[in-house]
Amino acid sequence: MDSSGEVRVTTHRDGDDLLSAGLGLRGLAGAPAPFVQPAAPTTAELRRRAVQSSWKGIADLGPLGGFGTLYGQVPDIPGREFAAFATLAGASAPHRVLVQVPDGFDRTKRCLVVTASPGTRGIYGSIALAGAWGLPRGCAVAYTDKAAGSGYFDSSDGSGVTLDGTRAKAGQAPLEFEPKGVSAQAGIAVKHAHSGDHPEADWGRHVLQAARFGLAMLDQAFPDEAPFTPVNTRIIATGLSNGGGAVLRAAGEDTDGILAAVVALAPNIHVAGHGRPxxxxxxxxxxxxxxxxxxxxxxxxxxxxxxxxxxxxxxxxxxxxxxxxxxxxxxxxxxxxxxxxxxxxxxxxxxxxxxxxxxxxxxxxxxxxxxxxxxxxxxxxxxxxxxFSYRPQHTGGLAGPVDAIVRAAWWADGSGSPPGAGILLAxxxxxxxxxxxxxxxxxxxxxxxxxxxxxxxxxxxDATAATLPRENLPILVVHGAQDGLIPMAFTSKPYVKWLRASGRSPVFWKVPYAQHFDAFLAFPDFGDRHAPLLPFGYASLDRAWAYVTEGRPLPEDAAVRDTQPRGPAAFTATALALPAA
Known part of the structure; x- marks a missing residue:
């Protein structure tokens, strides 16, 4: 593992916290956080918008979904962030790592949650899962974008994204992604698609790197209590979708035994000879x-x-x-x-x-x-x-130079998978x-x-296939029975079956009526037919934490039985039917 460049340390207090950037639940669910000068947003404005779009990307924050009433919370969590560009041995392009350290870090139960972004999202992509569960209980949270993200490089003007989220021309500052020798007509360069590094093959290494970076930043945050190590700090890995696949990959590659437990939601996981990639x-x-x-x-x-x-x-x-x-x-x-x-x-x-x-x-x-x-x-x-190519798109809808206002918001708003505002898939x-x-x-x-x-x-x-985790590592897999993007039959079920055939004992929660995108539950009719997955992720993290801290038994597979679709009215506790603690 190699870290490259500076570590940027920022404080987030007094209306700009770690979990919601000061927006709170209502602000997260509301209109996009504004930029005072749309073509030149500040670093604080970009961060606020990135946090907001990451929440909206994976959580149902609508009035019928039950977030904040039946499950989940968005308290004000003051603290510090430690951000850096990092590289892996053998990779040519850097990626982002970030550690959030709350002021209320629990020194008596040292805890680090490590996570990877879902899909190809940016560094805050997993904040609604890992951040929302870990920060309120006093854990630090380490994030990796696993060499994806929305640090798009626009070849037409030679600009990319700096560590603080603002845009700069190549050569003016270190950039999140800076392809070399690119012509002005090449289009938009996206790290996941164009780095040349095959980042998916390294998902497990990305997660383990982020965990070690998290420990190093805890040393920096609390020097009088250093060193923070896997022996004195419990490390729980969790992720959703591609992030879920990444933490399962890390489980198999954790030869040093630094992970205390792994919780994967709807994981994009591939087992050679089982299921389908x-x-x-x-x-x-x-x-x-x-x-x-x-x-x-x-x-x-x-x-x-x-x-x-x-x-x-x-x-x-x-x-x-x-x-x-x-x-x-x-x-x-x-x-x-x-x-x-x-x-x-x-x-x-x-x-x-x-x-x-x-x-x-x-x-x-x-x-x-x-x-x-x-x-x-x-x-x-x-x-x-x-x-195929990613071409710049003018505000008028035609191919042409990207409007400066649109380009300035890419890092905060982009999903990491164009098309999107200002980018055509051609x-x-x-x-x-x-x-x-x-x-x-x-x-x-x-x-x-x-x-x-x-x-x-x-x-x-073939290079993305999972490897077998150590025998005593607690692994909990949570998957929606109606997942239509990462079908359980191709991913979680064969993975769990493979683990059990190999002498492991994973916990597998199959959640009735849950599909892949909790954020889609805000759509009329769609949400009526489905249940959210995120609350079961929080519940499984609770069980993993109780196991590693108190020695409580892990839950049974059959714990999820009675969940029902939401229906046209607001979700009720009876319909959600979270497993009893």
Missing amino acids: FYDYATEAALLLPAALAAPDFDGLPFARIASAQPPAWALRGASLRAHGRLAGATPVAQAAEALAMLRASGWQDDALAAGASSTSLDLWRTVTVAYASAYLRRLVGDMPCG GGSDLSMDPTLPGNLCLRELWTGQGTDAQRLHEAV
């Missing part, structure tokens, strides 16, 4: 699920029949696939049934397909797999596979009635094909 089932869904959604099985489901993505749009995908020899059915009804049967035959379950309609309608499958393909093939900006399309099909076919061919790029991509995916 994300790129495989995501490119399959991108190709077939639009055609399958024309089937009557999806009538009445949210997102499956929204105005911009309902039949005949879905039927066009079926016709296009038939024209390419991918489907045999001669009618839209037959094509939809055939596509649905193919998905079921490859392991998709109906609950996951129903929730997966949201990812299809929002074009998430294509958006995400474009970046993964580029990362796996180690393509640089200007050379993405299948003809290429991989044609002028047909089904314009995204060529790109989806190409991305799928990288998995199913036999060429050099397909071989390289498979080798890259």
